[in-house]
Amino acid sequence: MEEIASLMQGFSIALTPYNLALMFVGIVLGVVIGVLPGLGGANGVAILLPLTFSMPPTSAIIMLSCIYWGALFGGAITSILFNIPGEPWSVATTFDGHPMARQGRADEALTAAFTSSFVGAFVAVVVITFLAPVIARFALQFGPAEFFSVFFLTFASFVGMGRGSASKTLAAMALGFALAAVGMDGVTGQLRMTFGYDELLGGFDFLIAVIGLFGIGEILSSMEDGLKFQGSEAKLRLTVVLTTWKKLLAYWVTSIRSCIIGCWMGITPGGATPASFMSYGLAKRMSPRGANFGKGEMEGVVAPETAAHAAGTSALLPMLTLGIPGSPTAAVLLGGLLIWGLQPGPLLFVEQKEFVWGLIASMYLGNIVGLIVVLTCVPMFAAILRIPFSIIAPVILVICAIGAYTVNNNMFDVWMMLVFGVVGYVFNKLRYPLAPLVLAIVLGDKAEEAFRQSMLLSQGNLSIFWANPLVATIMSLGLAMLIWPLASALKARFGHARSATAA
Amino acid sequence: MDFRRTMLGRRLAWAVLAGATLLAGAALPAQAWEPTKQVTFIIPAGTGGGADQMARFIQGVVGKHNLMKQPIVVINKAGGAGAEGFLEVKKSKGDAHQIIITLSNLFTTPMATGVPFNWKEMTPVAMLALDQFVLWVNSDTPYKTAKDYIEAVKAGADKQFKMGGTGSKQEDQIITVALESVTGGKKFTYVPFAGGGAVAVQLVGKHVDSTVNNPIEAVAQWRAGGLRPLCIFDDKRSSYTTKVTDTMAWSDIPTCKESGVDVDYQMLRGIFMPAGVTKEQVAFYVDLFKKVRETPDWKEFMEKGAFNNTFMTGDEYAKWVEAAEKRHYELMKSAGFLAAGR
Numbered sequence: 001m002e003e004i005a006s007l008m009q010g011f012s013i014a015l016t017p018y019n020l021a022l023m024f025v026g027i028v029l030g031v032v033i034g035v036l037p038g039l040g041g042a043n044g045v046a047i048l049l050p051l052t053f054s055m056p057p058t059s060a061i062i063m064l065s066c067i068y069w070g071a072l073f074g075g076a077i078t079s080i081l082f083n084i085p086g087e088p089w090s091v092a093t094t095f096d097g098h099p100m101a102r103q104g105r106a107d108e109a110l111t112a113a114f115t116s117s118f119v120g121a122f123v124a125v126v127v128i129t130f131l132a133p134v135i136a137r138f139a140l141q142f143g144p145a146e147f148f149s150v151f152f153l154t155f156a157s158f159v160g161m162g163r164g165s166a167s168k169t170l171a172a173m174a175l176g177f178a179l180a181a182v183g184m185d186g187v188t189g190q191l192r193m194t195f196g197y198d199e200l201l202g203g204f205d206f207l208i209a210v211i212g213l214f215g216i217g218e219i220l221s222s223m224e225d226g227l228k229f230q231g232s233e234a235k236l237r238l239t240v241v242l243t244t245w246k247k248l249l250a251y252w253v254t255s256i257r258s259c260i261i262g263c264w265m266g267i268t269p270g271g272a273t274p275a276s277f278m279s280y281g282l283a284k285r286m287s288p289r290g291a292n293f294g295k296g297e298m299e300g301v302v303a304p305e306t307a308a309h310a311a312g313t314s315a316l317l318p319m320l321t322l323g324i325p326g327s328p329t330a331a332v333l334l335g336g337l338l339i340w341g342l343q344p345g346p347l348l349f350v351e352q353k354e355f356v357w358g359l360i361a362s363m364y365l366g367n368i369v370g371l372i373v374v375l376t377c378v379p380m381f382a383a384i385l386r387i388p389f390s391i392i393a394p395v396i397l398v399i400c401a402i403g404a405y406t407v408n409n410n411m412f413d414v415w416m417m418l419v420f421g422v423v424g425y426v427f428n429k430l431r432y433p434l435a436p437l438v439l440a441i442v443l444g445d446k447a448e449e450a451f452r453q454s455m456l457l458s459q460g461n462l463s464i465f466w467a468n469p470l471v472a473t474i475m476s477l478g479l480a481m482l483i484w485p486l487a488s489a490l491k492a493r494f495g496h497a498r499s500a501t502a503a
Numbered sequence: 504m505d506f507r508r509t510m511l512g513r514r515l516a517w518a519v520l521a522g523a524t525l526l527a528g529a530a531l532p533a534q535a536w537e538p539t540k541q542v543t544f545i546i547p548a549g550t551g552g553g554a555d556q557m558a559r560f561i562q563g564v565v566g567k568h569n570l571m572k573q574p575i576v577v578i579n580k581a582g583g584a585g586a587e588g589f590l591e592v593k594k595s596k597g598d599a600h601q602i603i604i605t606l607s608n609l610f611t612t613p614m615a616t617g618v619p620f621n622w623k624e625m626t627p628v629a630m631l632a633l634d635q636f637v638l639w640v641n642s643d644t645p646y647k648t649a650k651d652y653i654e655a656v657k658a659g660a661d662k663q664f665k666m667g668g669t670g671s672k673q674e675d676q677i678i679t680v681a682l683e684s685v686t687g688g689k690k691f692t693y694v695p696f697a698g699g700g701a702v703a704v705q706l707v708g709k710h711v712d713s714t715v716n717n718p719i720e721a722v723a724q725w726r727a728g729g730l731r732p733l734c735i736f737d738d739k740r741s742s743y744t745t746k747v748t749d750t751m752a753w754s755d756i757p758t759c760k761e762s763g764v765d766v767d768y769q770m771l772r773g774i775f776m777p778a779g780v781t782k783e784q785v786a787f788y789v790d791l792f793k794k795v796r797e798t799p800d801w802k803e804f805m806e807k808g809a810f811n812n813t814f815m816t817g818d819e820y821a822k823w824v825e826a827a828e829k830r831h832y833e834l835m836k837s838a839g840f841l842a843a844g845r
Contacts, residue, residue: 049563053564053566054567139704140704140707141708143708143710144710184583184584186671186697188671188672189671189672189840190615190616191618198590201582201583201590202581202582202587203582322707323703324698324700324701332559334700336559341803343723343807344723345724345727346724346729347723347727348723408580409578449697456693457692457694457710459662
């Protein structure tokens with residue numbers, strides 16, 4: 001119960017008018033940053049970091065972490081409205097969020113996304129509050145083999161989950177792996193597949209690929225459909241928040257499962273992106289409404305959003321206690337801590353009690369303030385879809401181009417984005433799924449690195465993946481997930497004759 | 504440099520005299536140049552690492568103490584082990600609104616990958632500090648000194664001991680290879696990770712046997728009792744005598760040389776500009792970094808990371824860089840890390 005006393009003290013630090021004002025400013029800035037693709041949370045925090053050096057550390061971290069929450073909330077907006085995920089963990093949100101928007105249910109989708117984010121983040125904060133010292137040590141058990149097993153589980157839960165055929169999913173994923181391999185090979189220090197072009201030294205950035213594949217590809221497809229933006233019939237319903245909340249109650253099982261996945265992935269620290277994909281994959285398998293996933297099922301928005309935010313929030317725990325950032329944004333925040341003279345590490349909770357509990361208290365408050373801010377804006381966001389396509393499309397295009405340029409301040413990236421746009425369009429036409437491609441670009445090089453580190457450690461012996469109960473469990477789960485669709489497909493083929501539709 | 508300046512001064516004096524008669528009252532101070540737009544500060548490494556921390560810290564100090572009228576914008580160009588950032592500076596000949604912070608990849612990246620750039624294609628501004636390296640082991644292991652550990656490596660099987668480090672064919676691996684000169688033919692298994700913080704945690708979690716982390720990357724785990732420093736790769740001990748843990752200060756870590764391991768290595772944290780800039784433009788930045796170094800914030804930052812607080816500019820700095828390049832070439836060559844044709 002010592003935690004409760006500390007937390008109350010934290011609230012007394014965080015709840016000053018000055019800090020509350022900073023929270024509000026941070027959330028609004030964060031939402032704006034999250035909406036603009038390319039200017040992700042990491043960039044936003046990095047740009048604003050120097051401005052906070054004149055503030056007391058607690059106020060500064062409160063404002064910066066609120067920008068972080070705001071950006072997390074904001075990322076869902078573009079995913080749902082325009083099919084452009086601004087962050088890797090928003091990709092899974094587009095699968096059902098955007099179809100909902102096309103059906104004129106953008107406001108419902110947004111409310112579901114925001115509320116789920118809040119639930120995920122809130123549960124994670126509670127976990128941090130009461131279990132921080134216990135679970136902080138858990139991350140230490142994660143070596144390269146454990147990391148690889150998590151990535152493997154993520155990929156495995158994805159194969160056979162897509163709408164298209166399993167072979168098309170695999171083909172798209174393999175292309176993603178190839179693209180992820182471009183650039184510097186972290187293990188040998190050699191350049192791969194750059195063909196002498198300096199522009200390819202950095203490899204393909206996830207954001208460029210996503211802005212092109214989803215954003216530009218979407219615009220090309222819409223143009224073909226006759227310059228009409230589906231979803232223009234979006235109604236303005238002011239009571240939508242309450243009616244959506246009523247529906248959300250039905251998905252409590254998915255919520256709880258997603259929270260568990262999210263917290264686990266955040267703490268280990270596997271990250272928010274595997275969490276969101278894994279949670280979506282599991283929800284699709286286990287939900288009675290699984291067959292509707294991908295067609296605008298609200299549960300398909302709840303699952304990834306809850307898990308991503310639970311993971312994003314609990315990722316702050318390994319950052320504070322071990323000094324390993326769970327995300328690029330966390331890495332920049334980490335730099336900030338050092339400049340304020342705070343040393344992230346096992347002793348932070350002992351030596352800087354006021355700071356740590358002020359921050360944890362601000363997580364509660366920041367998320368509540370954030371939820372209120374974004375929910376009141378839902379009708380406004382949904383109304384964006386009522387703007388005629390001929391006006392909104394050029395605006396999206398310009399924002400996409402700016403976003404692509406901002407990632408590395410590089411004009412080449414803008415051309416790359418257009419190329420990815422055409423790829424996205426062709427993929428749509430040939431009914432190849434885009435998500436596995438994106439997933440492989442995001443996690444491909446990390447998975448490869450973890451695999452090769454494991455191989456170095458074990459001198460090339462694959463038994464390292466079954467060397468202890470932890471890694472063995474995760475690997476076995478992954479293998480089960482991989483075989484599951486195969487087994488059920490075989491069963492369907494030999495049991496009944498209606499395999500043609502499933503394939 | 505002084506000589507050249509007086510020569511230049513004399514010539515200038517005539518020109519000024521002539522000019523002054525025309526532009527009566529126009530002042531011509533010698534170091535009048537100042538940035539006229541925002542200055543881009545390039546980091547040839549990812550977010551969260553040592554170079555990134557230092558650059559963002561400088562950005563913060565300049566803002567906080569109002570040392571410059573124009574803002575500094577920090578940009579990470581980490582692609583190709585930093586090659587992306589260096590190529591950008593090489594390309595921007597004559598642009599005085601661009602500076603870059605270096606780490607050892609200034610030398611190692613072109614040598615290991617063959618990407619064409621060299622420090623001579625940039626203008627050296629100043630050495631800000633030298634970053635130290637320390638040999639760390641998990642505190643649960645029985646090794647109390649560098650000698651103990653090296654003896655254990657000698658007695659073990661080849662490649663049995665695992666060294667975790669940042670990047671491949673860069674400073675951490677160079678030091679590892681240098682260490683192998685005293686292990687009686689036994690090699691380490693070098694496992695590269697993406698960042699220094701992750702390396703320290705892998706050692707606490709016992710996934711590797713030792714690391715050569717920079718002080719700032721490992722200090723938190725040291726203070727918490729997870730890690731034990733064995734020796735520092737410098738020819739003299741650190742000058743910071745304030746206690747970091749209950750019993751030890753940075754100055755209590757013996758040098759590797761005094762522990763019988765004759766290896767020393769420091770990493771440059773320095774500033775360069777594009778080629779083709781004027782002396783006045785370089786002078787502005789030298790002066791700026793002098794001011795940065797005088798702030799109490801900087802002194803605290805140096806102590807926290809146990810940096811070797813050496814400052815150099817001009818010819819002295821260029822000579823140091825040249826010698827360091829030669830040394831890296833020798834080290835990379837003997838380790839077999841050079842790209843084909845180098």
